[in-house]
Amino acid sequence: MDGWRVSDEQLEGWLVSLLDGTRRVVAPVAEDGLTLFREVTSADEIRLATRHPRTRLPAKETLLPATEVLFSYRLEAGGVALEVPPQPSDQVVIGLRPCDAAGTARLDEVLLADSHYADRRRRTALVTVACTSAGPACFCTAVGGSPGGTEAADLQVVPLQGSWLVRPLTDQGTTLVAGSAEGWPEASDEDWMAAEGQRRAVEATITTEPIPSEWVRGLAERFDAPAWQALAERCLGCGLCAYVCPSCACFDISDAGGALCGSRCRTWDSCGFRQFTVHAGGYNPRPSHLARHRQRVLHKFAWFPLEHGALMCVGCGRCVELCPAGIDIRQSVVRVMSG
Amino acid sequence: MSAVADWQPRLVALVCNWCTYAGADMAGMARRTQAPNVRVVRLLCSGRIDPLIIVTAFEQGADGVIVSGCHPGDCHYVQGNLLARRRLTIFSELMDFLGLDRRRLQLAWVSASEGVKWSQVVDEATAAVREAGPLRGFGRPAAGAPPVRFPERPSAPRPAPAPGENEATATALRERAASLLGGGEVAVVAGYAAGSLPGQMVPTFVSDAAGTEVLDWNERCLANLSVYLPELLRRDGRVGMVVKSCDAKAVLGLVREHQIDRDRVVLIGVPCTGVRPDGRLAAKCYPCAEAVSPIADMTAGTAPAGPRAVAPDPRDAEIAALAALPADQRWDFWQGQLGRCLRCYACRAVCPLCYCETCVTDRNRPQWIPVSIDGAGNTAWNVARAMHLAGRCGDCDECARACPADIRLDLVNRRVASVLEARFDYRPERAATAPPPLLTFLPTDPDGFR
Numbered sequence: 115m116d117g118w119r120v121s122d123e124q125l126e127g128w129l130v131s132l133l134d135g136t137r138r139v140v141a142p143v144a145e146d147g148l149t150l151f152r153e154v155t156s157a158d159e160i161r162l163a164t165r166h167p168r169t170r171l172p173a174k175e176t177l178l179p180a181t182e183v184l185f186s187y188r189l190e191a192g193g194v195a196l197e198v199p200p201q202p203s204d205q206v207v208i209g210l211r212p213c214d215a216a217g218t219a220r221l222d223e224v225l226l227a228d229s230h231y232a233d234r235r236r237r238t239a240l241v242t243v244a245c246t247s248a249g250p251a252c253f254c255t256a257v258g259g260s261p262g263g264t265e266a267a268d269l270q271v272v273p274l275q276g277s278w279l280v281r282p283l284t285d286q287g288t289t290l291v292a293g294s295a296e297g298w299p300e301a302s303d304e305d306w307m308a309a310e311g312q313r314r315a316v317e318a319t320i321t322t323e324p325i326p327s328e329w330v331r332g333l334a335e336r337f338d339a340p341a342w343q344a345l346a347e348r349c350l351g352c353g354l355c356a357y358v359c360p361s362c363a364c365f366d367i368s369d370a371g372g373a374l375c376g377s378r379c380r381t382w383d384s385c386g387f388r389q390f391t392v393h394a395g396g397y398n399p400r401p402s403h404l405a406r407h408r409q410r411v412l413h414k415f416a417w418f419p420l421e422h423g424a425l426m427c428v429g430c431g432r433c434v435e436l437c438p439a440g441i442d443i444r445q446s447v448v449r450v451m452s453g
Numbered sequence: 454m455s456a457v458a459d460w461q462p463r464l465v466a467l468v469c470n471w472c473t474y475a476g477a478d479m480a481g482m483a484r485r486t487q488a489p490n491v492r493v494v495r496l497l498c499s500g501r502i503d504p505l506i507i508v509t510a511f512e513q514g515a516d517g518v519i520v521s522g523c524h525p526g527d528c529h530y531v532q533g534n535l536l537a538r539r540r541l542t543i544f545s546e547l548m549d550f551l552g553l554d555r556r557r558l559q560l561a562w563v564s565a566s567e568g569v570k571w572s573q574v575v576d577e578a579t580a581a582v583r584e585a586g587p588l589r590g591f592g593r594p595a596a597g598a599p600p601v602r603f604p605e606r607p608s609a610p611r612p613a614p615a616p617g618e619n620e621a622t623a624t625a626l627r628e629r630a631a632s633l634l635g636g637g638e639v640a641v642v643a644g645y646a647a648g649s650l651p652g653q654m655v656p657t658f659v660s661d662a663a664g665t666e667v668l669d670w671n672e673r674c675l676a677n678l679s680v681y682l683p684e685l686l687r688r689d690g691r692v693g694m695v696v697k698s699c700d701a702k703a704v705l706g707l708v709r710e711h712q713i714d715r716d717r718v719v720l721i722g723v724p725c726t727g728v729r730p731d732g733r734l735a736a737k738c739y740p741c742a743e744a745v746s747p748i749a750d751m752t753a754g755t756a757p758a759g760p761r762a763v764a765p766d767p768r769d770a771e772i773a774a775l776a777a778l779p780a781d782q783r784w785d786f787w788q789g790q791l792g793r794c795l796r797c798y799a800c801r802a803v804c805p806l807c808y809c810e811t812c813v814t815d816r817n818r819p820q821w822i823p824v825s826i827d828g829a830g831n832t833a834w835n836v837a838r839a840m841h842l843a844g845r846c847g848d849c850d851e852c853a854r855a856c857p858a859d860i861r862l863d864l865v866n867r868r869v870a871s872v873l874e875a876r877f878d879y880r881p882e883r884a885a886t887a888p889p890p891l892l893t894f895l896p897t898d899p900d901g902f903r
Contacts, residue, residue: 146598146859147859170858180827181826250651351802352803356797357797358797366824370824379825382796436857438855
């Protein structure tokens with residue numbers, strides 16, 4: 115296996131080399147007491163070490179912007195002029211946790227058919243940082259992930275005692291370190307074992323039981339289970355869970371403007387909203403919190419895996435941590451299956 | 454840059470049909486010269502000028518807005534301008550707090566015969582906006598928001614509850630709930646139970662005496678349960694609810710606005726020493742003098758005797774620190790905050806007073822609040838939220854707690870509340886006896902119009 119063991123200075127030197135202006139660099143930074151993904155211009159801003167908390171929000175915005183102009187139009191003398199916004203530059207997203215990168219793989223399943231997304235995705239490299247600890251809401255191991263997972267990552271950085279294991283996983287990842295890696299020492303067998311030991315140690319702290327694969331069908335069959343009633347009782351119908359989720363891909367399309375000029379926008383949307391399904395005539399096929407919460411759970415744990423294989427939840431725990439009503443999607447799954 | 458040198462301010466005037474529009478007409482007929490920078494939009498009455506119309510003007514490129522209508526006492530619809538006076542007073546204070554330069558929002562009374570005054574208003578407003586320069590953009594400032602140094606929070610005026618205190622309350626609470634349910638007085642009790650995360654307490658609804666075992670009480674019981682009341686009442690008819698004194702103001706608001714029937718609600722007051730979301734006493738609890746809500750129908754356990762230690766709300770010092778900044782810096786601070794808004798509407802969902810069937814932001818004919826999740830749309834949404842809650846907000850801070858982007862909605866609400874108190878002598882507790890302050894007026898209300 116290819117990989118290097120690098121010091122803090124070498125890692126920083128590499129980060130600085132990425133910031134040479136040829137690409138957009140997005141990384142976790144501190145803002146108003148939060149850790150958030152932001153475009154950075156200097157390596158000092160980057161909070162890579164896992165002693166910093168996981169970012170409050172995922173990096174989804176870098177691939178699926180909360181709002182994106184698909185095209186704009188303008189009435190001119192000769193007719194209507196259409197303009198598609200300029201294509202994005204190359205970007206590298208640094209500091210994703212393995213769950214965040216896995217979320218990107220789920221977005222790919224849904225959105226690669228879209229040219230805007232596909233173009234951005236092709237120009238994006240993902241650099242993940244393996245987790246050295248798990249938070250109380252973390253449950254990646256229950257949904258097929260791992261604190262050392264490599265899914266969708268181009269390059270993985272594993273924090274070790276006082277140094278870093280840098281491990282390219284794709285050609286794009288190799289290219290990212292090409293200039294810097296020449297002077298780096300190869301990682302030794304002990305380094306790989308240390309990384310592996312760390313992964314296992316963190317995995318051991320995650321207590322959520324893995325979701326058995328037969329539950330996918332089981333959940334789909336329990337569409338009418340009475341347990342749903344109590345689960346959705348305290349849901350307040352906001353869209354928070356979808357908006358903080360690294361794998362939720364639903365969007366809305368709206369036109370803004372008038373007869374002379376305007377634009378067509380794509381914005382995030384959430385199945386938690388009543389408006390998500392309400393029809394023009396007023397009929398709503400998902401009329402209650404129950405129906406909407408069930409949709410969220412079943413989409414992630416039944417409909418999506420039935421079609422694509424993997425679960426659509428990556429276990430980052432953000433929705434669990436941030437839900438103002440304290441709804442826990444893990445409990446929903448377990449209670450429906452056991453109730 | 455020549456673009457700056459050539460810059461001409463653009464102003465939108467929102468005027469009433471009966472007075473100011475006629476006054477502007479008069480100015481024209483009298484061939485008065487005035488600055489050509491103002492586009493006039495005629496509305497039926499200044500009372501019909503929703504703050505969102507003003508925000509929309511700024512969003513769509515206005516550098517300044519003039520709002521004008523009939524003089525007080527002279528309204529074609531008797532009282533529209535008196536309601537507008539209150540609403541626009543609050544709105545202009547809110548926009549000032551959000552960093553909009555005061556020169557950009559000009560309020561004036563102009564009657565049908567005051568053509569001369571109108572042209573003066575136009576000239577002076579244009580000169581003022583020219584001085585203020587182009588409007589700063591909406592959205593997160595490119596260089597990031599300026600770091601605002603908030604004063605250190607003083608230590609809490611009260612210690613955390615002594616060992617055993619919470620357990621005693623919880624035991625009493627379970628007894629109260631079991632007796633209410635067992636005796637058929639209520640069909641459901643809304644309370645708190647342990648959540649799935651360490652230390653987390655979540656809302657729970659218990660429908661039989663045996664189920665009351667899950668009910669618990671401690672300083673992590675953050676949610677304001679009154680948000681569930683209308684739905685629980687519809688479903689179950691009679692409802693018991695665990696209430697903290699901060700939550701009770703929302704109950705008063707729901708009663709005042711005819712959303713719930715107070716006679717079908719039994720409020721179980723808990724002796725509360727203050728909530729501690731992250732181990733520290735919440736800011737709203739510093740000045741709270743009421744261990745048990747005075748409107749509770751019963752108390753779980755015993756209320757502590759005598760007055761308790763209080764301290765000024767530490768957020769007042771934070772608001773003062775923001776208010777002391779130059780407007781442009783304050784604008785950047787708030788655009789940095791609002792730039793994080795995801796439009797998940799958790800703030801709306803947790804708010805007991807946001808009960809509208811269809812929210813203004815979900816209406817799209819016309820679309821007053823842009824759906825785009827960016828600076829302009831986020832500002833419009835947050836201004837609309839603050840204005841709709843002005844004088845209705847019960848100060849429970851649930852919106853700020855729910856916000857996944859940690860936007861300081863509590864500071865916005867509190868600023869609005871303090872203006873309401875200073876100008877109109879209104880406090881949230883008065884929801885028991887007074888009408889919502891923006892739905893009423895006094896002829897003697899303070900007047901910030903020229």
